[in-house]
Amino acid sequence: MELYSIGVDLGGTNLRVASFDRDNGLRESIELSTRRQEGRGAIISDLCDAVESLIQKFAGRQECAGIGVATPGPMELPEGRLLDPPNLPGWENFELRQELERRLKRTVIVENVANVAALAECLLGQGKELRFKSLCMLTLGTGVGSGIILNGRIWHGMNGMAGESGHVSVDPDGPLCACGTRGCLELSASATGLVRLARERIAQNPESGLGANLRHKPDFTAIDLFDLAKDGDSNAIQIFEAQGRALGRGLASLVNLLNLPLYVLGGGVAAGWELFAPRCLRN
Amino acid sequence: MELYSIGVDLGGTNLRVASFDRDNGLRESIELSTRRQEGRGAIISDLCDAVESLIQKFAGRQECAGIGVATPGPMELPEGRLLDPPNLPGWENFELRQELERRLKRTVIVENVANVAALAECLLGQGKELRFKSLCMLTLGTGVGSGIILNGRIWHGMNGMAGESGHVSVDPDGPLCACGTRGCLELSASATGLVRLARERIAQNPESGLGANLRHKPDFTAIDLFDLAKDGDSNAIQIFEAQGRALGRGLASLVNLLNLPLYVLGGGVAAGWELFAPRCLRN
Numbered sequence: 001m002e003l004y005s006i007g008v009d010l011g012g013t014n015l016r017v018a019s020f021d022r023d024n025g026l027r028e029s030i031e032l033s034t035r036r037q038e039g040r041g042a043i044i045s046d047l048c049d050a051v052e053s054l055i056q057k058f059a060g061r062q063e064c065a066g067i068g069v070a071t072p073g074p075m076e077l078p079e080g081r082l083l084d085p086p087n088l089p090g091w092e093n094f095e096l097r098q099e100l101e102r103r104l105k106r107t108v109i110v111e112n113v114a115n116v117a118a119l120a121e122c123l124l125g126q127g128k129e130l131r132f133k134s135l136c137m138l139t140l141g142t143g144v145g146s147g148i149i150l151n152g153r154i155w156h157g158m159n160g161m162a163g164e165s166g167h168v169s170v171d172p173d174g175p176l177c178a179c180g181t182r183g184c185l186e187l188s189a190s191a192t193g194l195v196r197l198a199r200e201r202i203a204q205n206p207e208s209g210l211g212a213n214l215r216h217k218p219d220f221t222a223i224d225l226f227d228l229a230k231d232g233d234s235n236a237i238q239i240f241e242a243q244g245r246a247l248g249r250g251l252a253s254l255v256n257l258l259n260l261p262l263y264v265l266g267g268g269v270a271a272g273w274e275l276f277a278p279r280c281l282r283n
Numbered sequence: 284m285e286l287y288s289i290g291v292d293l294g295g296t297n298l299r300v301a302s303f304d305r306d307n308g309l310r311e312s313i314e315l316s317t318r319r320q321e322g323r324g325a326i327i328s329d330l331c332d333a334v335e336s337l338i339q340k341f342a343g344r345q346e347c348a349g350i351g352v353a354t355p356g357p358m359e360l361p362e363g364r365l366l367d368p369p370n371l372p373g374w375e376n377f378e379l380r381q382e383l384e385r386r387l388k389r390t391v392i393v394e395n396v397a398n399v400a401a402l403a404e405c406l407l408g409q410g411k412e413l414r415f416k417s418l419c420m421l422t423l424g425t426g427v428g429s430g431i432i433l434n435g436r437i438w439h440g441m442n443g444m445a446g447e448s449g450h451v452s453v454d455p456d457g458p459l460c461a462c463g464t465r466g467c468l469e470l471s472a473s474a475t476g477l478v479r480l481a482r483e484r485i486a487q488n489p490e491s492g493l494g495a496n497l498r499h500k501p502d503f504t505a506i507d508l509f510d511l512a513k514d515g516d517s518n519a520i521q522i523f524e525a526q527g528r529a530l531g532r533g534l535a536s537l538v539n540l541l542n543l544p545l546y547v548l549g550g551g552v553a554a555g556w557e558l559f560a561p562r563c564l565r566n
Binding site: 134148150155156157158159160161162163164165167168169170171172181249252253254256257258259260261 | 417431433438439440441442443444445446447448450451452453454455464532535536537539540541542543544
């Protein structure tokens with residue numbers, strides 16, 4: 001019988017479940033909201049129900065080879081134990097792989113979503129395009145996720161915690177990160193980091209154009225900063241330059257340690273490339 | 284016929300050539316000074332003569348499987364082209380592997396000495412002892428060399444330049460390194476770096492105990508600083524603390540990126556462990 005697989009993207013906002021086979025690629029997909037308010041049990045039930053409904057759909061015609069689940073990190077492998085995922089509060093020390101295998105009675109692989117993104121980029125994206133089997137991908141989103149692919153495989157390190165580029169220090173005397181390190185790349189190169197840099201500037205100089213523009217929008221986002229920079233606001237432009245400088249420092253460490261042929265930037269914040277790239281590439 | 288191999292340690296000071304076989308380990312060795320004054324041609328001749336003399340010694344009884352040469356980096360692989368080795372001036376862009384194979388008419392492998400040290404530590408040293416197949420070794424000497432071993436093999440990166448931990452920035456606003464990065468680990472964690480830190484302090488405060496102690500020794504070394512720190516000189520102690528802080532920052536980046544089970548410190552400066560470790564391990 002022909003084989004297919006099921007992929008699950010368990011994020012803090014969306015829960016996506018889809019089936020794939022070798023000949024047709026994506027077959028069926030189910031997209032749900034992640035019911036964070038209802039807690040872990042409800043989310044696990046939603047996930048398992050969606051997987052079962054796909055399995056039922058193909059029953060008798062195709063065989064499910066296994067289920068791959070991407071979740072926010074950090075996660076300990078091979079156990080598939082979530083440590084303290086900021087986007088999934090209440091999941092600390094939860095052995096996700098074991099629980100899913102118990103409920104679904106099938107082989108489940110769980111993996112940090114940043115590693116999955118990097119592997120996909122290697123096998124299906126720029127890695128395939130440029131014929132590189134090793135790369136590092138940084139996803140600049142709410143945080144900075146990252147995965148390292150060496151010779152076509154995820155580099156997990158001793159317990160799945162490798163590839164945490166977002167926690168390379170680029171400002172050792174800078175602010176303390178929740179991880180315990182000072183001046184982590186994530187604190188400057190993520191959407192949250194850009195907002196943090198903007199708040200710092202506004203606090204220093206409330207009467208600046210930036211302060212005036214955002215006075216009536218206390219919940220401003222990186223997109224607001226992007227729009228202001230595009231409109232020529234000098235403080236907003238400097239915030240993206242600071243992001244670029246941080247990213248350049250982080251990438252320089254990656255280059256010196258890993259000497260990879262390809263570094264890929266993804267995530268929503270990568271849309272600001274033109275604003276941060278000049279400073280990023282300069283040193 | 285039984286096989287043996289020849290290993291060459293081509294350093295800026297010493298040129299060591301030795302033969303090894305599987306049953307007996309080290310068999311014969313030749314130790315020469317590296318004739319840097321006479322230039323590259325003389326050194327290559329010394330190296331080839333020493334190799335040939337060992338081959339003659341075993342002729343008819345054992346077969347030479349190949350020759351491995353460790354040299355200071357940076358070096359481009361697979362060509363074995365030296366780039367700009369600070370310890371071997373005049374060797375820029377020299378294709379060492381090709382030249383040695385042409386003269387010796389045998390298979391030659393050339394490798395960055397820091398990578399060789401790391402591989403030896405993995406196969407014969409702490410890696411073997413603790414049963415870890417992945418590690419990073421930092422050799423704290425004149426500079427900071429480093430090699431990364433993943434699953435028992437040197438991680439070379441795309442062209443042999445991986446594992447340059449000495450050029451991870453630990454002080455991004457710090458002094459400019461010859462490599463183009465600011466505040467490289469090597470500038471604080473090597474013997475040269477310790478002397479640099481001491482000169483900075485003496486310039487700031489010539490009347491300190493450190494300044495007074497070293498006034499009549501303009502060519503003081505890291506060993507002098509070590510002795511002063513052991514004697515309780517507060518400035519000397521603080522220099523080793525600064526080294527420890529830099530090393531801690533560099534190791535934190537390595538931990539976050541590679542998540543290896545073992546980090547090994549070697550080289551002469553590692554003898555200062557008790558002086559720099561407390562600060563190194565604290566953050």
